Amino acid sequence: MATGHRPTVLYLRSGGVLDNQPAPADAAPAAFTYDPTDPTPTVGGRLLAPTGGYRDDSALAERRDVLAFTGAQLAAALDVVGVPVVELAHSSDNPHADLFARISEVDPKGHSRNVSDGFIRVIPGPSEDVVRLQLDAVAHRFTAGNRIRLLIAGGSFPRWERNLGTGDDPARSIRMVPSRRTIDPSASRVLLPIRA
Numbered sequence: 001m002a003t004g005h006r007p008t009v010l011y012l013r014s015g016g017v018l019d020n021q022p023a024p025a026d027a028a029p030a031a032f033t034y035d036p037t038d039p040t041p042t043v044g045g046r047l048l049a050p051t052g053g054y055r056d057d058s059a060l061a062e063r064r065d066v067l068a069f070t071g072a073q074l075a076a077a078l079d080v081v082g083v084p085v086v087e088l089a090h091s092s093d094n095p096h097a098d099l100f101a102r103i104s105e106v107d108p109k110g111h112s113r114n115v116s117d118g119f120i121r122v123i124p125g126p127s128e129d130v131v132r133l134q135l136d137a138v139a140h141r142f143t144a145g146n147r148i149r150l151l152i153a154g155g156s157f158p159r160w161e162r163n164l165g166t167g168d169d170p171a172r173s174i175r176m177v178p179s180r181r182t183i184d185p186s187a188s189r190v191l192l193p194i195r196a
Contacts, residue, residue: 006193006194006196007191007192007193007194008020008078008191008192008194009189009190009191009192010071010148010150010189010190010192011023011185011188011189011190012030012069012150012183012185012188012189012190013027013069013185014027014028014030014185016030016067016068016069016070017069017070017071018069018070018071018148018149018150018190019071019072022186022189023185023186024186025186026186027184027185027186028185029182029183029184029185030067030182030183030185031180031181031182031183032064032065032066032067032152032153032154032180032181033064033065033178033179033180033181034065034097034098034153034154034155034163034165034178034179034181035065035176035178036155036162036163036164036165036176036177036178037176037178038065039155039157039162040060040063040065040066040100040153040154040155040156040157041060041156041157042156042157042158042159042160043055043057043059043060043114044057044113044114045102045114045117045136045156045159046117046136046159047158047159049158054113054114055113055114056111056112056113057102057104057112057113057114057151058110058111058112060112060151060153061104061112061149061151063153065153065154066151066152066153067151067152067153067183068149068150068151068152069149069150069152070106070147070148070149070150071147071148071149072147073108073145073146073147074142074143074144074145074146074147074148075144076144077141077142077143077144078141078142078148078192078194079139079140079141079142079194079195080103080115080116080138080139080140080141080142080192080193080194080195081138081139081140081193081194081195082137082138082193083134083135083136083137083138083193084103084116084118084134084135084138084190084191084192084193085132085133085134085135085190085191086101086103086118086132086133086135086150086152086188086189086190086191087130087131087132087133087187087188087189087190087191088101088130088131088133088152088183088188089129089130089131089183089184089185089186089187089188090122090130090131090181090182090183091181091182091184092122092179092180092181092182093179093180094165094177094178094179094180095122095124095167096124096163096164096165096166096167096177096179097121097122097154097163097165097179097181098119098120098121098122098154098155098160098163099119099120099122099131099133099152099153099154100117100118100119100151100152100153100154100155100156100160101117101118101119101133101135101150101151101152101153102114102115102116102117102118102135102150102151103115103116103117103135103138103148103149103150103190103192104148104149104150104151105140105142105143105146105147105148105149106146106147106148106149107143107145107146108145108146112149115138115140115142116135116136116137116138116140117135117136117156118133118134118135118136119133119155119156119159119160120133121163124167129187130187130188148192150190152183154179154181164176164177165177165178165179
């Protein structure tokens with residue numbers, strides 16, 4: 001971490017809450033189903049297309065295949081400078097799975113705008129307890145009165161090629177299998193590099 005920066009940790013809580021206090025060990029898990037026949041779409045981000053860049057991603061948070069965790073209103077402006085990290089206690093009933101995570105900023109009217117994204121293809125086989133995603137480096141000021149939101153999904157298409165859920169070559173196969181995902185809030189968190 002660069003000099004003059006301190007890590008701020010936000011924890012996932014049951015009910016779609018992002019908080020500065022960790023969830024209890026018996027917190028209810030959050031779950032979603034990723035279906036490659038209807039892949040979670042790319043909305044904004046580093047994509048050379050009309051849908052790239054900074055976009056209103058409020059509708060993305062409402063999708064059934066996306067988990068949203070939103071923090072309380074910020075009492076003061078918050079400067080995030082560096083590489084945010086998301087650590088997720090993730091499990092899947094299908095070993096062929098991807099994870100997409102996004103930090104967004106939500107204004108008092110509920111409009112959300114993307115800030116930083118990360119993506120990882122989970123390698124089939126024995127899995128680690130926690131999947132670690134490094135998001136895109138960012139220099140962003142969250143405005144006082146706004147909220148920080150974490151979005152979690154099984155992909156972001158077309159920015160990243162959809163995972164067919166089969167291990168087959170996506171250029172040659174048409175067979176697709178959905179995956180049921182579970183996130184344990186008690187072992188999941190967001191690390192933000194905050195400028196002191």
